[in-house]
Amino acid sequence: MSPKKYLATALALVLPLLHGSAIASNDPPPAKPAARKAQPRGEDLLARTVFQTLLGDLALQRGDLRLGLDAWSDLAQRTRDPKVLARAVEVAGFARQFDRALELSDLWLSVEPDSQRARQTRSSLLVLANRLDELAPQLSALLEQDQANLAGNLMHLNRMLLRHPDKKAVQQLVDRVAAPYRRLPEAHFAMAQAAASAGDRLRALDEIEQALSRRTDWEAAALLRTQLQAELSPEQAAATLLEFVSRHPGLRDARLTLARLLVSVKRYDEARAHFNRLLRDHPDSPEIIYPVAILALQQGDSETGRKQLEHLLQTDFPDKSTVHFFLGQLANDRLQPDIAIRHYRQVTQGDQYLAARSRLAQLLWQQGQPEEARAMLRETRSTNSGEKTQLLLAEAQLLREAQQHEEALNLIESALQRAPDNPELLYEAALLSERLGRHDQLESRLQHLLSVKPDHAHALNALGYSWADRNIRLDEAQSLIARALALAPDDPFIMDSLGWVHYRRGDLHQARELLERAHALKADPEIAAHLAEVLWALERRDEASRLLREASQQHPDNDLLRNTLRKLQP
Template structure:
């Protein structure tokens, strides 16, 4: 038996006994000495599923060397590269993936053969239905571009599962520009830029796409959202109304979303009711009205609308999860736990169990809380890392930071060099009062990922929050904002560091902008504190009250209120 074969057997035996690390490392050794692409593919997939990044990188690199034009190989190579912040390597793989998509699209069989719609009708010859890739019977020239963009969309979704949006945008834009000139690809990049908190780039991509087709609904949607982020309400609404003129239902829903994003809740409500009277799907209107009420803090209306969805047969597991959340916010932990319990084996099981566990920990039912997560992990080993991170955060949030840190240390043994574990460890160290160690951990991570905006912001905020090295902290945060200029958390950090430096006036403006973009209760806490310090106490009270209505369980907000309004209920 060859060494590769022996290592493969050892890997499969390790998998059967649940030793993911040993399986990943044995498969990586097998891949290193083999030219068998299926074996190397299996090695990469196992290491990725086991979240063993060094083994995944070794196997993916071998796969890329053996089959540099392999579509799946390039996709997984890019995914691992991005997770390790090897941006240049990710770009190379993405560029090759793009070329393979273009080649495959051009080589698609002609009409009447399997895999291709009729060019004259845009219909699938096997079913007679309109091809999903040819809306309305698009031209034959457009179809390859649509297929290539769809493939890139699938790649983007994979990369976003493994990395954050700014890193994915950095890699994908670098790989596709300037060859990305089709409206489909430009719109895809625009959507990614929005997710990466870069509205200016999103606007530029959307405008380029609209030069090809001024009525492109997807590009208009990106452009409207970019205007919202810029704070240009008139342009955002004009763009959304243009989309509605071309498609009254889809465009109407988009207009309602834009209105809601601009905090024009009553107008959004009116638009949705208008859509109902115009014949839009009632269940979709009701779903959006329920979400609108929930997001604005009107829990009574939200409960009523979610209940109506359930009674009409249009409800989902997510509908029930919202109802359980509302019960928890209403101060009925027993009722909420009972509602979450009904979802323990549903499509939202992990969220339901995590939230129930948090409520149980609030009541000191520690054993029951952790059993909820452990039982799920036993049945879903593929979610082991996510569950471990959730458990560590829960414990830290309930005064057991040291236990949470021990869990993360054990997780790093199983998943060496994993950035999510290392990042959560730094966060919990700070939470536990080990500020120096937290700063050291973030600095170590930054030495390996010097341009990672999430790390730059985390370190800058940690220093600012403890009034340490404020000029250095501000420099770090500004570097983060250079990559993700519209990120509410980073804008909050910049406002907070200015506040800590004694510049309440500029801090107020920055924090107000951050809250407008993110509506996060902790940002509201900071904004209110800056207002209070600048003498605007009535406005601070208004900000805190509005944020508390949206998120009554926010610990940072409640802690701020306790400091400034100790008699408030």
């Protein structure tokens, strides 16, 4: 601010002080020399006040908080003017000199005892200074003074105290100041909020029921009750909210919360009925359109999901990138690569950004544009080393799927020179080495990875399976894979590896049990091939042949299935 603007601001603040007898001063009146005409007292005070105002604000502008605060504090104490006191308190609070700010606020209240602004400022300072024990009288006085806004002020209590770390102390404070107003539902709501924050869930539920008994259609109270009940029993919360919505069918947020809660307890058809009602009442609300679309996709109704997502693009929904990502997936599933590419290109930010770029690269590669696909991945922005690794792995995957294993391995090995202990790169290098039949390199990469990350379940499994598949070091292979399964007990591929070890060791019944469990979890062609081979060895050849035929129909290009068929049925 220019000096002229500072002067204008200072004059606007101090000129009103110089009229009448508004200024309280402890200075004795000046002597009046006989030979001179007395100077008007206001002129000296004006000069001094303007000087201190300019001094204080210039000091603050230059970052000298101490000088700025001293100037404003002195001016406030001399003038005792409420506007100057308010400014001095503001400066002290900004400087985090809370004790000094509280002293100045005391002076302000002594000058203006009925000032709500002064009392509110002092209350805020007491919160910042963690002096809750002194806050109750201030809040009680504020509530008593402002009866016209009592309900709103009660609702504001917890927001004002939100950042205070001692939630039990906050609960005690809210109880103390809200208790005299128990006739009001807002008082019970405030006490319920404070109890919930302090972890006193039963007390919170009791208070919110009291609030609802006084105001039966209060949506905010019903939603707080739902939140509290859902922590104990989502089903009970859904039942209670369903009853409330039935009595008050026009409340949008309550029905929306109910629909989401029904999704969380997997009552999808009921949830969808409520979403459809909401969509009928609020057809252009992004808050409703988005969950309707996602629920439709979860239930396999891709057409409804697609229509709602396209509708969402016409609204002010802020996360358009996510919408384009899902539309890209849907187009890809419908074998519409051009539409999928168009949507994936419009994913420009958010959690789906890297995944969209990877899928876009795959589509470009499939359309015969390998150089553009790789260039696009290399030009994709990344904010950290983890994202850079993901993009590199996506490029390697393109090369691997194109059977360009040597080039993919060279790409990963080059990256490992810069990050030799990166677990993801080491694992990818091991898999590529296996594809190239370089078992020594496979083992060295996996052993290096396990030295960096001993509990890497997939590395343990890969090393163990490599030995089992080559029918070597079976004791060590079984030990490694068993460790991997303990780390990831529901992983079907690790179950498959352990089953294959048991097959190699001649334990056919244990092998069959593990492989059937793995196949039930994931009907993968390689698991099917292993299970078929075990069933064949158990003389259950009809089952083995049927399994191979079914798997081959679903995966006609799988090499392991073809080789297993030739081996068992030459």
